[in-house]
Amino acid sequence: MLSLIVILPFLSAFLMALVYLENAQKKRYFFYTLVGVGTPLTVTVLSFILGSQVLAGSDTIYQTLLQWIHVDNFNIEIAFMADRLSIVMISFITFIGTLIHIYAAGYMKEDEGYGKFFAYFNLFMGSMLLLVLADNPIMMFIGWELVGLSSYLLIGYYHNESSNITAANKAFILNRVGDFGFIMGISLLFVSLEGSGFTFDSIKEHINMIDKETLSLIGILLFIGAMGKSAQIPLYVWLPDAMAGPTPVSALIHAATMVTAGVYMVARYSFIYIEIPDIGLFIATIGAVSALFAAVIASYQSDIKKILAYSTMSQLGYMFMAVGLGAYSSGIFHVFTHAFFKALLFMGAGAVIIALHHEQNIFKMGGLKNSMKLVYITMFIATLAISGIPPFAGFFSKDAILVIAFATEHYILWGMGALTAMLTAYYMFRLLFTVFLAQPKEAKNLQAVPASMTTPLVILAFGSATVGFLGANEAYGGSAWINTFLSLPDTKLDISHAKEYMLGGLNVLLGLLGMGFAYTLFAKEAEATKVDTLFKKLVVHKFYIDEIYAFFIVKPLLLLSRFIANVIDPRIFDGFINFNVWGYRRSALLFAKLQNGKVRYYALYILIGVSGMSYYLILKLGVI
């Protein structure tokens, strides 16, 4: 059953691809919907059955499919493992994935490449599940690469516009930079283990074989992979551009699941990171900086999907802060709650975009409260959740992370986190108020949003409101059930309830403050931010990071490539080859003169040959 969860989406992706290639023009809406949505639904049911087994107390479930590579002590099996961490991951990946598939059936209905889209989408599901359920780092790496591939395919889905292709390439190439670190990390891990087995379990067992320095290097290399996949500084620039893909893609891949793979990876290797707290602190710092940085940029964006993209990056920063500080469960818990409300926000945004005929600028929207009541209410819940207002999901997970930062006495990180929390509330409510409350600039002719798009919103809104209780701390009357369930090697906290209440209260206060700011500025009449100060100019242009990268990395690379293409290749390499050719041709011409087709010359050659041979035989060998 475990392997079925991974294989089914791949099979259906393959089937749909075949059917699509057979005749791309033919509309097979029913078939594609049945297979494309049915498969994730089946997988969800299977993973829930699996989850209930683990919940009932069964041990980690293993399944080996076949042996893949067996060379000396290098032994890789295609095998799956469902421990508690994987179960938490697959439960929301399959559940939210299915909802987004249903949503996509409505969103993409009119699209010509409907079948292709669902083939890619199911491919992504399979890859993500492979990543999460992998039994060894190699299988995980394959899943890791495959999600990158499907992300690339789906970002460039509207391939008629070259800017979308550029965005897809950007995502792919930046991910390759990260993947390089990842593969170096697992290679180093393998070499250091000296062939004592390469499944997660055996690595965990033999982790003491590796000294601290090597372990730190492995930790950093693996985290570089996570930086790429989870859009952290400095490899984040692809994520905002990735919004070029269809909105369901942004919701599933670039918000709820794939980008959290980095956090999952750190939690998966928690047995390594627990040994190297310095690297953990580095991760947490990167996370906190990314969180604040992205929140600042999000506050000045005007594209609805870009705001959400930066918000995703910011929330991912929180998650890395948590796992970096050794609170793996809290990180995963935030991944879990974030998946709900961020998917909901993206899908709500998608509904608005569809209703307004593909308008994405929030300042051209406004006043949609009455005409799109359901979307407004569900997005309101999601916004409350992401802003950390109790009792919605985001409050518990975000609060847990900030409590950890405070309790481990990393006050600077905590301060950045708290500031980010306020900014989050500000920019999210800015979006919400501008789109739904502010005076509309012009009368709008709304397109109807189908029920297949609104039903998932309601389900996710319910989830966003409630899943937080799974991880509520003792201070809030819960038992942090999810932390107990995950049983990851978390840092033990020593903090009084009073302090927790104080921190939680501060968070809520900051959230409400951000909300208040947004209300006064954008609820009545929303104007696009005037770019008058230097700081605003910096922020609106995203701190010119893209330009800086273009200048310091892309341009030198381009110059180097041009130099190689125009100078080194034609002069040196081609020159060498051409010189050889010239030499052979010249010598060939020399010998070609001998073969002139004239009989008497041939007779002469025979004469010379016979004379030579006679000379040799007689004088040198003395035959006669």
Next chain:
Amino acid sequence: MTPELFFLLASILFSIGLVGLVSRRNLFVLYMSIELMLSAVNLLLATFSKVLNDADGSVIALLMIAVIAAEAALFLAMIVHIYRSGRTIDSDKLNKLREGAQNA
């Protein structure tokens, strides 16, 4: 008469034939050069037959004279044919075997 003189004569005849074969282009001259070389070989065979007191050499020489006669008939017929087809008996013009021959 010592046999060395005959050897010398045969060598001179053969060399003249060889030089003629290489340096001249007229097919008739070539033919005559070849005949000269064959005669030199014949002379050598006869000489050795006498010196070694063995009849084998003389027998082969006699046989060769018959073969040379037949060859002469064939050769002259061929030259006539070549002249008819190409209007030339210049051996340098007969280079059809050469790749990319100019007079093909």
